[in-house]
Amino acid sequence: MEQQVKILAVDDRYENLLALNSILASPHYDVIGLQSGEEALRYLLKESADHIAVILMDVQMPGLSGFETVELIKQRKACQDIPIIFLTALSTSIEHVLKGYHVGSIDYLFKPVHPEMLRKKVDAFVNMHLNHQKIKLQSELLQKRTLDLEETNRKLAEAEEKLKQQNVLLENWVEERTSELVDAHQKLLKSQEHFKKMFMLSPSLMAIRRLPDLTYLEINESWKQYTGYGDEIIGTSMDLLRTEQGEPMKCDEVIHNLKVRYETKSKEMRTALMSTEIIDIENESCMLQVAVDITESLRFEAEMARLAQLNLVGEMAAGIAHEIRNPMTTIRGFLQLFRENDGRMQKQYIPIMLEELDRANEIITEYLSLAKNKQSHQHPDQINRIIEMLLPLIQAEAVMSGKHVQYQMMDCPVIQLDDKEIRQLILNMCMNGLEAMSIGGKLRIETYREPEHVVLLIGDEGTGIDEHHLEKLGRPFFTTKDEGTGLGLAICYSIAARHQASIEVQSSPKGTTFYIRFPVLVDGADS
Numbered sequence: 001m002e003q004q005v006k007i008l009a010v011d012d013r014y015e016n017l018l019a020l021n022s023i024l025a026s027p028h029y030d031v032i033g034l035q036s037g038e039e040a041l042r043y044l045l046k047e048s049a050d051h052i053a054v055i056l057m058d059v060q061m062p063g064l065s066g067f068e069t070v071e072l073i074k075q076r077k078a079c080q081d082i083p084i085i086f087l088t089a090l091s092t093s094i095e096h097v098l099k100g101y102h103v104g105s106i107d108y109l110f111k112p113v114h115p116e117m118l119r120k121k122v123d124a125f126v127n128m129h130l131n132h133q134k135i136k137l138q139s140e141l142l143q144k145r146t147l148d149l150e151e152t153n154r155k156l157a158e159a160e161e162k163l164k165q166q167n168v169l170l171e172n173w174v175e176e177r178t179s180e181l182v183d184a185h186q187k188l189l190k191s192q193e194h195f196k197k198m199f200m201l202s203p204s205l206m207a208i209r210r211l212p213d214l215t216y217l218e219i220n221e222s223w224k225q226y227t228g229y230g231d232e233i234i235g236t237s238m239d240l241l242r243t244e245q246g247e248p249m250k251c252d253e254v255i256h257n258l259k260v261r262y263e264t265k266s267k268e269m270r271t272a273l274m275s276t277e278i279i280d281i282e283n284e285s286c287m288l289q290v291a292v293d294i295t296e297s298l299r300f301e302a303e304m305a306r307l308a309q310l311n312l313v314g315e316m317a318a319g320i321a322h323e324i325r326n327p328m329t330t331i332r333g334f335l336q337l338f339r340e341n342d343g344r345m346q347k348q349y350i351p352i353m354l355e356e357l358d359r360a361n362e363i364i365t366e367y368l369s370l371a372k373n374k375q376s377h378q379h380p381d382q383i384n385r386i387i388e389m390l391l392p393l394i395q396a397e398a399v400m401s402g403k404h405v406q407y408q409m410m411d412c413p414v415i416q417l418d419d420k421e422i423r424q425l426i427l428n429m430c431m432n433g434l435e436a437m438s439i440g441g442k443l444r445i446e447t448y449r450e451p452e453h454v455v456l457l458i459g460d461e462g463t464g465i466d467e468h469h470l471e472k473l474g475r476p477f478f479t480t481k482d483e484g485t486g487l488g489l490a491i492c493y494s495i496a497a498r499h500q501a502s503i504e505v506q507s508s509p510k511g512t513t514f515y516i517r518f519p520v521l522v523d524g525a526d527s
Contacts (some may be wrong), residue, residue, distance in 0.1 A: 004027075004028060004029060004030035004051075005028060005029055005030065005051060005052075005053045005126050005129060005130070006029075006030045006032055006051050006052045006053065007024060007029055007030070007031045007032065007052070007053055007054055007055075007056065007122065007126075008032050008034060008040060008043070008052060008054075008055040008056065009021065009024075009031055009032065009033050009034070009056045010034045010035075010036075010037065010039075010040045010055065010056065010057045010058055010061075010066070010069070011033075011035065011056075011058040011061070011087070012035050012036060012058065012061040012062060013035075013058075014033075014035065016058070016111075017033035017035070018033075020033075020056060020118075021033060023113075023115045023118055023119060024118075024119065024122055028126075029122075029126070036061060036062070036063055036064065037061055037063060037064030037065065037066065037068060037069030037072075038063055038064055040055075040057075040069055040073070041064075041069065041072055041073070044073060044076065044079055048078075049078045049079045049082060050133070052082050053082075053083075053122075053125055053126045053128075053129035053130075054082070054083050054084070054085060054122055054125040054126065054129070055073075055082055055083070055084045055085070056085050056087055056122075057069065057070060057084055057085065057086055057087065057105070058086075058087050058088065059086050059087070059088035060088060060089075066086055066088075070084055070086075070105060081132075083107075083125045083128070083129075084105045085105065085107045085108070085109060085121065085122075085125075086105045086107070086108045086109065087109050087110075087111055087113060088108075088109075088110060088111060089110065089111035089112070107121060109121075199218070199220050200220050200221055201220075201221065202220055202222060202290075203222055204222060204290050204291060204292050205220070205222050205223040205226055205227070205272065205289075205290070205291040205292075205293065206219070206220040206222065206223060206288070206289065206290050206291075207219045207220070207223055207288075207289045208279075208281070208286050208287070208288055208289075209237075209286060209287045209289065210284065210285075210286055210287075211252070211278070211285045211286060211287055212252065213237055214237050214239065214250070214252060214287065215235060215236065215237050216233050216234050216235065216236060216237070216238075217234070217281075217286065218234070219231075219233065219234070226264065226270065226293055227240060227262065227264050227265060228264045228265030228266055229265050239251070240262045240263050240264075241260050241261070241262050241274070242260065242261040242262060242263060242269065243260070243261065244259065244260075244261060251274065251276060251287075251289065252287070253276070254276050254277060254278060255274060255275060255276050256275045257273045257274075257275055258273065258274045258275070259271065259272075259273060259274075259294075260272055260273075260274045260291075262291070270293060270295040271293070271294055271295050271298055272291040272292055272293045272294060272295075273291065273292045273294055274289065274290070274291045275289075275290050275291075276288065276289050276290070277290075376418045376421060376498045376499075377418050377420075378416040378417055378418045378499065379416065379417070379418075380414045380415070380416060380417075380521065381414065381415070381416075381417040381419060382412065382414060383412060383415065383417060383422065383447055383454060383456060383518070384409045384412060384447055386417070386419060386422050386423060386426065387407070387409060387426065387445060387447065387456075388409075389423075390423060390426055390427060390430075391405070391407065391445075393427075394427070394430045394434075394443075394445075397430075397431065397434060398434055398443060401434060401439070402439035402440065403434055403437055403439065403440065403441050403442070403443060404440075404441070404442045404443070405442070405443045405445065406442055406443070406444050406445070407444075407445040407446065408445075408446045408447075409445075409446070409447045410446075410447055410448040410449060411449070412447050412448070412449050412454045413449065413454065413520055413521065414521060415454050415518045415519070415520060415521055416499065416518075416521060417499065417518075418495075418498070418499070421495045421498070421499075422495070422499075424491065424492075424495065425491075425492045425495045425496070425516070426456075426458070428489065428491065428492050429458045429489075429492060429514055430443060430445070430458060432460075432489065433458060433459070433460035433462070433512070434460070436460050436462030436463070436512065437460050437461050437462045437511075438462075441460065441461040441462065442460075442461055443458070443459070443460055443461075444457065444458070444459040444460075444513075445457070445458055449520075450517070452519065452520055453517040453518060453519060453520060454517070454518045454520060455515055455516070455517050455518075456515075456516040456518070457513060457514070457515055457516075458513070458514045458516075459511060459512065459513035459514070460511050460512055460513075461510065461511040462511055462512060463509060464507040464508050464509045464510065464511060464512055465505070465507040465512055473489060473493075473505060496516060499518060500518075500519050501516055501517055501518045501519070502516070502517045503515070503516050503517075504517070
């Protein structure tokens with residue numbers, strides 16, 4: 001479809017624009033009515049001037065006059081060649097006509113405009129515009145063809161030059177190719193020699209086996225040293241690999257760092273990390289097996305773990321001794337006093353002694369609650385129900401210390417819980433959070449559902465936990481308080497472990513948040 005030629009009609013009176021549109025009505029023209037000089041300038045800034053054949057401009061308009069508008073239009077390079085016809089009904093003086101021509105108009109018509117004359121003038125300018133567009137297009141095509149021809153000539157020249165260079169190169173190709181083949185052969189021999197040295201001298205156990213029967217083609221010195229087998233195994237398909245349970249296994253696929261066991265010639269079972277790759281040797285598919293013996297490393301790690309456990313036991317023993325020694329010292333002092341007073345004991349001392357004994361018993365009871373094998377009576381339950389029962393107690397404790405409790409409990413599915421242990425966990429963590437905050441602080445308690453977990457969130461607005469203390473959280477007898485046994489949080493971790501739950505801690509100077517994630521029952525139903 002042929003694109004319409006645009007004609008801009010600028011007049012502040014709408015009826016004049018309707019009249020112009022009626023006079024110039026044509027399927028080939030798109031008459032665009034604009035009611036001010038400012039509107040005309042905005043239109044020309046946004047639209048391309050290539051399709052505008054002529055502008056019909058009223059002289060007298062509020063705001064920018066027609067003369068001022070045309071002066072601004074002509075300052076824009078893209079619009080300098082657009083013909084402009086002034087239309088006016090006010091002044092027919094020669095001064096105004098000359099001013100119109102001076103600012104850049106092509107013609108100057110007086111209203112009322114003769115329709116046929118205006119139509120003829122516009123048609124003439126449109127034809128001039130179309131011819132100009134054709135000439136411009138032909139000029140662009142001619143310029144493009146000229147450039148294409150120049151590019152073709154340049155390519156022909158380059159091709160001719162390349163042909164000469166190729167003729168020169170072709171004369172020396174045979175000699176250079178022969179030299180390259182000789183160098184490549186020498187490099188291949190060196191590469192094979194390097195690979196042979198790396199293979200034979202590698203500290204890892206290495207063997208090359210033919211696929212698919214896994215016949216041994218080559219083994220290195222480390223393989224011989226660790227397994228005890230020598231060249232007698234070459235040509236056989238004996239497999240020394242065993243599973244971690246000691247069952248024979250056939251390693252005929254690509255693996256990376258798989259933990260395996262292997263049997264030596266002396267029937268010793270050792271452990272290694274095995275990796276395999278499929279390689280081609282003389283167009284034959286082979287398996288390269290590389291194993292790193294970690295037997296001694298595992299023994300060392302086991303010994304280090306044992307020593308770490310002994311160290312932890314020592315720390316716990318020291319903690320118990322420290323915590324129990326205080327009440328025992330008190331009781332011993334009173335018993336000494338009792339002996340020195342010929343068996344007479346003042347009644348007010350007896351409650352103190354009983355209180356100290358109860359304190360020692362409480363420490364021992366809390367310590368025993370850390371045991372992993374402690375019996376836990378778990379049954380399907382709602383964690384929200386337990387929190388709702390404890391909320392009055394937690395809120396009362398918060399009010400007494402000038403703090404606040406915020407809670408939000410989402411719908412959560414039933415999970416396996418020990419009611420008594422979960423109460424202890426929630427109370428311990430909430431009391432710790434309240435103690436960590438100053439007056440006005442807020443304790444957050446939330447529950448929500450994750451795809452595979454029910455999450456209990458307990459957060460405070462305290463000063464946070466030092467980074468070097470975070471890794472010690474949950475360790476028995478570790479505490480940052482001036483008073484306390486350091487068993488409260490350790491008991492929480494033990495309770496979580498008996499519920500197969502995990503505890504994640506996020507701490508900053510703005511507070512500490514604990515996330516306790518309980519596994520969802522496989523057949524549990526949402527509440």
